[in-house]
Amino acid sequence: MDPRTVHSQQNSKSSHLALDIGGSLIKLVYFSRSDECLIDDNEGNSSNESLVVSKKCPVLQGTLHFAKFETSKINDCLEFIMRNKLHLGGCQHGGSPDNYTVKATGGGAYKYADLIKEKLGVCLDKEDEMDCLVAGANFLLKAVHEEAFTYTNGRKEFVQIDQDDLYPYLLVNIGSGVSMIKVDGDGKFERVSGTNVGGGTFWGLGRLLTKCESFDELLELSHQGNNRVIDMLVGDIYGGLEYNKIGLSSTAIASSFGKAISDNKELADYKPEDVARSLLRMISNNVGQISYLNALRFGLKRIFFGGFFIRGHAYTMDTISVGVDFWSKGEAKALFLRHEGFLGALGAFASYENQPGSDDPIVRQLVQQSPISASHTGYKIHGSRNGECNDNESIECSVYVS
Amino acid sequence: MDPRTVHSQQNSKSSHLALDIGGSLIKLVYFSRSDECLIDDNEGNSSNESLVVSKKCPVLQGTLHFAKFETSKINDCLEFIMRNKLHLGGCQHGGSPDNYTVKATGGGAYKYADLIKEKLGVCLDKEDEMDCLVAGANFLLKAVHEEAFTYTNGRKEFVQIDQDDLYPYLLVNIGSGVSMIKVDGDGKFERVSGTNVGGGTFWGLGRLLTKCESFDELLELSHQGNNRVIDMLVGDIYGGLEYNKIGLSSTAIASSFGKAISDNKELADYKPEDVARSLLRMISNNVGQISYLNALRFGLKRIFFGGFFIRGHAYTMDTISVGVDFWSKGEAKALFLRHEGFLGALGAFASYENQPGSDDPIVRQLVQQSPISASHTGYKIHGSRNGECNDNESIECSVYVS
Numbered sequence: 001m002d003p004r005t006v007h008s009q010q011n012s013k014s015s016h017l018a019l020d021i022g023g024s025l026i027k028l029v030y031f032s033r034s035d036e037c038l039i040d041d042n043e044g045n046s047s048n049e050s051l052v053v054s055k056k057c058p059v060l061q062g063t064l065h066f067a068k069f070e071t072s073k074i075n076d077c078l079e080f081i082m083r084n085k086l087h088l089g090g091c092q093h094g095g096s097p098d099n100y101t102v103k104a105t106g107g108g109a110y111k112y113a114d115l116i117k118e119k120l121g122v123c124l125d126k127e128d129e130m131d132c133l134v135a136g137a138n139f140l141l142k143a144v145h146e147e148a149f150t151y152t153n154g155r156k157e158f159v160q161i162d163q164d165d166l167y168p169y170l171l172v173n174i175g176s177g178v179s180m181i182k183v184d185g186d187g188k189f190e191r192v193s194g195t196n197v198g199g200g201t202f203w204g205l206g207r208l209l210t211k212c213e214s215f216d217e218l219l220e221l222s223h224q225g226n227n228r229v230i231d232m233l234v235g236d237i238y239g240g241l242e243y244n245k246i247g248l249s250s251t252a253i254a255s256s257f258g259k260a261i262s263d264n265k266e267l268a269d270y271k272p273e274d275v276a277r278s279l280l281r282m283i284s285n286n287v288g289q290i291s292y293l294n295a296l297r298f299g300l301k302r303i304f305f306g307g308f309f310i311r312g313h314a315y316t317m318d319t320i321s322v323g324v325d326f327w328s329k330g331e332a333k334a335l336f337l338r339h340e341g342f343l344g345a346l347g348a349f350a351s352y353e354n355q356p357g358s359d360d361p362i363v364r365q366l367v368q369q370s371p372i373s374a375s376h377t378g379y380k381i382h383g384s385r386n387g388e389c390n391d392n393e394s395i396e397c398s399v400y401v402s
Numbered sequence: 403m404d405p406r407t408v409h410s411q412q413n414s415k416s417s418h419l420a421l422d423i424g425g426s427l428i429k430l431v432y433f434s435r436s437d438e439c440l441i442d443d444n445e446g447n448s449s450n451e452s453l454v455v456s457k458k459c460p461v462l463q464g465t466l467h468f469a470k471f472e473t474s475k476i477n478d479c480l481e482f483i484m485r486n487k488l489h490l491g492g493c494q495h496g497g498s499p500d501n502y503t504v505k506a507t508g509g510g511a512y513k514y515a516d517l518i519k520e521k522l523g524v525c526l527d528k529e530d531e532m533d534c535l536v537a538g539a540n541f542l543l544k545a546v547h548e549e550a551f552t553y554t555n556g557r558k559e560f561v562q563i564d565q566d567d568l569y570p571y572l573l574v575n576i577g578s579g580v581s582m583i584k585v586d587g588d589g590k591f592e593r594v595s596g597t598n599v600g601g602g603t604f605w606g607l608g609r610l611l612t613k614c615e616s617f618d619e620l621l622e623l624s625h626q627g628n629n630r631v632i633d634m635l636v637g638d639i640y641g642g643l644e645y646n647k648i649g650l651s652s653t654a655i656a657s658s659f660g661k662a663i664s665d666n667k668e669l670a671d672y673k674p675e676d677v678a679r680s681l682l683r684m685i686s687n688n689v690g691q692i693s694y695l696n697a698l699r700f701g702l703k704r705i706f707f708g709g710f711f712i713r714g715h716a717y718t719m720d721t722i723s724v725g726v727d728f729w730s731k732g733e734a735k736a737l738f739l740r741h742e743g744f745l746g747a748l749g750a751f752a753s754y755e756n757q758p759g760s761d762d763p764i765v766r767q768l769v770q771q772s773p774i775s776a777s778h779t780g781y782k783i784h785g786s787r788n789g790e791c792n793d794n795e796s797i798e799c800s801v802y803v804s
Contacts, residue, residue, distance in 0.1 A: 022639065023634050023638065023639040023656060023657060023660055023663075024657075024660070024663050024664075070664075071664065072663070072664035072666075106639070107636070107639030107640035107641065107643075107645070108639065108641075110640050110641045110643050111639065111640060111641030111642075112641070113641075128647060129645070130647070130648060176634055176639070176656060176657040176660050176663075177634075177655075177656040177657045177660070191648045193691075193695075193729070195688065195691065196633075196654075196655040196656060196657055196658045196684065196687065197599075197657075197658055197684060197688055198657055199657070200634050200656070200657025200658070200659065200660030200663060201657055201658045201659050201660065201684070203660075203662075203663050204632070204634070204657070204658075204659035204660050204661065204662035204663045205607075205658075205659040205662065207662055207663065208611065208659070208662050208668070208669040208672070208677075209610065209611070209669070211668065230606070231598075232425050232578055232579075232602050232606070234509070236425065236509075237424065237425040237508070237509030237510065237513065237578070238509035238512050238513060239509065239510075239512045239513030239514070239515075240513075241509075241512055243509070243531070245530060245532070246532060246593045252598075253579075253598040254425060254578060254579040254598060254602070255425060255426075255578040255579045255598055255599075255600055255601070255602025255603055255606070256598045256599055256602070256603045256606075256607075257602065257603045257606035257607040257610070258425055258426070258578050258579070258602030258603065258605075258606050259606065260605075260606035260607065260609055260610050261425075261426050261474070261578075261602060261605050261606045261609065262426075262472070262473065262474035264474075266610070266613065267610040267611070267669075270610070275610075282598065282599060282603070285598065286597065286599055286688065289595075289597065289692065290691065290692060290695065293595075293692065293695035293696065293699070294695065296699060297695070297698060297699075327595070
């Protein structure tokens with residue numbers, strides 16, 4: 001299908017597609033409008049004010065949608081975009097339909113630019129990955145109610161962020177790899193560290209060890225496992241005793257996968273769920289520790305964890321929380337984000353506001369329409385045919401356009 | 403064989419056996435005397451002075467020997483000890499041969515105390531693991547010439563340690579698990595951190611992934627591998643490009659094992675050597691990073707790495723060195739120890755000097771006999787029948803006894 005034929009069919013209410021193409025996953029954010037009105041463009045608009053009609057500035061009301069695909073199945077993603085005509089609601093330079101651009105970030109924005117031009121007929125307007133992560137996190141933390149939460153002993157507790165007391169914080173984005181960013185304000189940040197042991201390691205190693213076909217299957221499997229079967233605990237070394245002097249309990253993990261040394265078992269002799277559990281715990285704990293050590297360097301008390309590795313998975317969050325609490329002796333706090341996986345894509349979406357010389361409406365500000373209704377709209381995206389496109393919580397919001 | 407029958411055969415020149423029984427390996431240190439003479443007990447004895455005969459204090463001249471066994475094959479280790487009568491040259495409380503004690507550290511000193519009492523007829527005198535690691539490291543750094551070295555770009559360079567400028571330093575012992583200890587002086591230290599991703603993880607996971615039968619086989623295998631086959635590099639995500647803005651080259655590892663996500667290969671489709679290489683690099687790099695972050699916390703410029711994970715393996719040391727250099731921007735230095743694996747056992751050995759009320763000679767001080775000859779005596783220990791007991795560099799030295 002010639003993508004140009006699609007251009008003429010533009011009748012979608014969806015607009016402003018933004019992509020974050022990572023090493024493992026492609027994340028999509030786009031806006032679908034439910035209504036259009038004009039409101040006052042004063043500063044400090046509350047969510048109620050967004051309903052006020054004014055002639056000063058048009059506002060689009062609608063919903064932010066989220067979707068994801070495996071990067072290795074990029075063709076499914078492109079088909080999903082075409083079918084829903086998402087690529088035609090972005091910005092258009094000049095009059096020709098050839099000049100549609102879509103905001104994109106992540107390494108894949110470079111790697112797949114030609115493929116996307118060929119298949120969709122649009123150019124990618126590349127935004128820096130770190131810029132987008134920070135912009136996305138700041139947006140969520142400022143504009144979306146019940147976005148950040150702590151997770152301790154199986155309890156999720158939403159944290160209301162005081163916007164005057166948001167900065168500085170450490171943002172830890174656990175994608176295929178892990179980036180750790182000290183955020184001091186809007187657009188003010190420094191990538192201070194990272195680790196190559198992240199979601200890609202969990203999925204890659206986990207796939208080799210368990211033959212799981214997807215990340216979610218592996219996570220689900222880990223939920224049923226017992227890491228003590230394969231991890232070497234302090235008690236395994238100390239004959240069931242604690243190592244009191246340095247505060248290590250007998251059940252603390254001394255060495256991840258250490259029991260496999262002496263068990264005289266092969267991989268096939270272990271249950272895949274136990275292997276998956278050990279792996280998840282090893283990686284979560286390691287990320288938690290390195291994050292805390294970096295927070296400590298800069299005296300940051302709050303660490304926000306994002307990225308698709310977490311996926312709201314209780315055990316992952318619990319391990320990270322316990323790790324941060326243990327290493328910081330309760331000084332630092334792990335916080336999680338409800339839209340954890342879409343920081344980069346949201347940042348790319350928000351960057352439409354910086355688009356110079358566009359003929360299309362420009363997003364100037366995102367304001368969540370209703371704080372109360374934001375959490376569970378239950379909107380489902382019926383995406384690719386292979387079921388790889390999972391649902392995600394959408395956000396009802398208003399988009400200010402100039 | 404009743405161990406009591408062994409006691410009566412005591413004619414060995416070996417003495418002061420000390421054990422470090424870890425989760426994966428048992429490390430042995432013992433002294434064999436070549437001569438006996440009396441020397442002056444003045445402070446500040448140089449190695450030459452140790453040859454001076456005096457009536458004040460007897461000195462045993464001889465060699466410190468090192469050996470290791472897998473903890474899972476503890477019976478081979480005990481047989482080696484019995485055959486060489488190493489357990490009979492320790493300390494004896496009272497007149498009965500039943501009262502022989504052997505200094506021991508590590509969790510296995512608790513776990514295997516009963517077994518050792520049963521098989522060898524000796525009691526273990528348990529010394530704290532961290533105390534021993536620090537005592538062993540301090541001994542090596544102060545008394546043994548050409549002990550510490552840097553490793554950069556395949557070049558080993560010995561570092562002469564100024565004893566007045568030794569403290570504080572960070573000691574990182576990579577055994578099954580990893581301990582990170584801030585050392586401020588003799589017996590003055592704090593375990594500040596650690597990680598459960600260490601030698602036990604390399605061996606345990608490596609065994610499951612490659613079916614290697616021993617740690618050394620796995621290390622050897624990793625030497626022949628190429629981690630780029632299975633690691634996701636920055637260039638893999640960015641279409642061959644660098645991510646310049648944050649200083650990540652295209653060949654930097656973005657995600658260890660991350661390529662396994664999308665390769666559509668099973669474990670059997672990868673070469674075991676490539677898998678081993680990726681694993682080694684992942685763990686070495688991670689330990690290097692966490693070590694650096696801890697050194698940074700306390701402003702420590704020197705990090706000494708010990709523990710059997712390293713085993714003088716070039717690629718391991720290179721990765722750790724590069725990691726410390728990269729993260730510290732050249733501020734901190736990774737140093738390695740020639741007798742890396744025997745810190746705990748040496749510390750337990752040195753603790754004989756603290757033995758109260760012993761009838762046996764007490765080691766009061768270890769002085770290396772000849773700085774120049776210390777490095778390569780080539781002494782071989784012909785140990786267990788299964789070849790698990792590898793050679794290690796012995797140290798010629800003098801042992802002062804009271």
